[in-house]
Amino acid sequence: MAIKYYKLLDMLQRQGLSKGQFAQMTDLSSATVAKLSGHRPVNLEVIDRICKVFKCQPGDILEYEEDKLS
DSSP, X not given: OOEEOHXXXXXXXXXXXXXXXXXXXXXXXXXXXXXHHTTOOOOHHHHHHXXXXXXXXXXXXXXXXXXXXX
């Protein structure tokens, strides 16, 4: 998958939030938080919820990274 959530993970670290606190704030399941941590696909409702809680734009929490060909 070419969508990466490094920006989100960095933001959580800078704010001193654990993944559990993040899940509670955004009302996301631990499975969804694990998907974000593993840079796996999530639906746009998840992105919408995160952006509402943190008052940010999608580009503030994710980025496109071109897949590397083997």
